[in-house]
Amino acid sequence: MNDITEQFTSLYHPTSALIVYQSVAKYDSANTYIEHFDIDRNGTLVNAHPLTIREAGRLSKALKIQQEKETFLTPKDIIGKHILYLDAVKSKAVWFTPTKKRQLLFTEKLGIQQGEAFLPSLLWSADRNHLSVFALISNRRPTLKATLYNAPFFNVYESGNVCMGTVDIRIQKTASLEEFTTAWEEYFFNSYFSHLMGDYNPIKGNCVSLWEELISTGKAFPKEVLKKSIIPLKSLLQ
Template sequence: MNDVVIHHRGNIDLELDAALLFYRSKAGDIYATQHTARVVDDRPVLLPGTPMTLEGLADFVELAARRTSYRGFVHDRVVYLAPNTLAWWLPAGTRRVWFKTTSKLADRSGECNHPPLLFIVNRRSWSVFALRHNERPGAGSRLYQAPYFNVWDDGRICVGNADTPKTISSDSIKPYEDAFFRSRFTHANTPRLIRRRGGAVRLWLDLLEGAEFPLHQLIDTKRTLADVINNLTDKD
C-alpha cells in the first residue's frame, strides 16, 4: 500500500478513523458499507462494516459539500446550479464588441444590440446559446445558435487566451461575461451562424450601425435547456 500524504494549512494531527467501501453491480446499482479503521502494528486494519444508511450518506455528502460546492446567495439570473456546473441567462441589451477579422468587419468595435443569452460552464467547457424570448428560461426553453464568431455549433466557446475564472460559482458570472464580450471575435467556427443574407458578417455590420437584433433569424438548435444540461451532467 502506498503512503498517503495529506497537506493542510497549519499544524494538525490526523488519525485514521473510518473508511467507506462502495460496491457496484453490473446494472449500475451502488451499495456502501462503513468500517471503523484502526492502525495495528503500523498497518491500517478495517474492522467489520455496517450498511451505510441514507442518513449517514447525507452527512458524508454534506461534509464534502462544504469543501467542494458553492454556498451563498444564488445570483438572480442563475437557472441551474450543481457541483462544477453553472447555467445563467443574460437579458437582451447593449454591449460593446471587438472584432479582428479578415472580413469587412476588419478590426471594428462598438456598442450594439445583443439577443438574450444563456451561458453554461462546467469543468470541461464553456458554452453560450441565444434565446428567442427575453425572459428567464426554464427546463423546456428552446436554445438557439449564438451568432458570434469563435463559437461552435454545439455552443462551445473557443477560449483562446481569454482570462476565465478559476472557480465555478455565482461569483464568477460577471467575470465570465466580461471575458466573453471583451475578447476579440476573429472568425466563424461554423458555416452558418444566422438565417440572414450575407450571414454573420452582414449581421454584425448592421448591428454596429445600430440595427435591432433580428430574433426571428436565430437558428434553432433543436435542443432545450434540459437537453443540454442533461448531456453535460451525464458526462461528469
C-alpha cells in the same frame, strides 16, 4: 442472501489518527504537541510518532481540497432567478441573461469595427473548463419547453460550445456562484471574435453584415435572423 453493499456505496476504513496534546499549565496554554498514529486492521492505534512535516503537508492538502469542494459555486446571496441549474458536484451551472448592450471585440481580418451592440437574450452553460452559449427569443425566464437558438456569434460551434482560442481560463476553485457566472461572461466578451466554425453559419444571413449594422446603428437585435438550435434545453441540465 448476497451482500451487495459494495456495489452501491464506497467503504471507508480508518488508516491514521491524530491526537493533540496541550499544556495544562496556565502560563503555557499555547504549547501544543501533535502525535500521529497509524491504525492497523483491528482498529488499534500503532506506530505513535510526532506529526512530521510531510504528514502535515498531506493533511493541509486534504483540508484544502475539502474546503474547495464545500465553497465552489456557493451563492453569496439568495440565488437569482437567472440561475436555471446548479450542480456543485459537477462544477456546472446554467443561467440566462436578458437582452442588453455589450462591447464586442473583433479581429482585424473580419473588418468589423469594435463597439457596443444590442444582443438577444442568451443562455449560458458552463463548468470550470468549458462554455456553451445559446440565444433565446424571450427575456422571460425559460422553462424546459423553451426553444434554444444558435448563438449569433463567431467562434461558437453549432453545438453551442465556444472556442476560446488562446484565452487563459482561470476559474478559481473557490469561486462563488456569482463569481463563476460573471467570470465566464467576461471571458466571452473580452475575447476577440475571429471566425466562423467551418461552413457553419449561426444566423439567417451574413454574420459580418449583421454586426456591422448593429454596431453602427444601435438598433435592437433582429430576432428573425436567429436559427433554431439542434440542442434541447433539457440536455444541458444533466
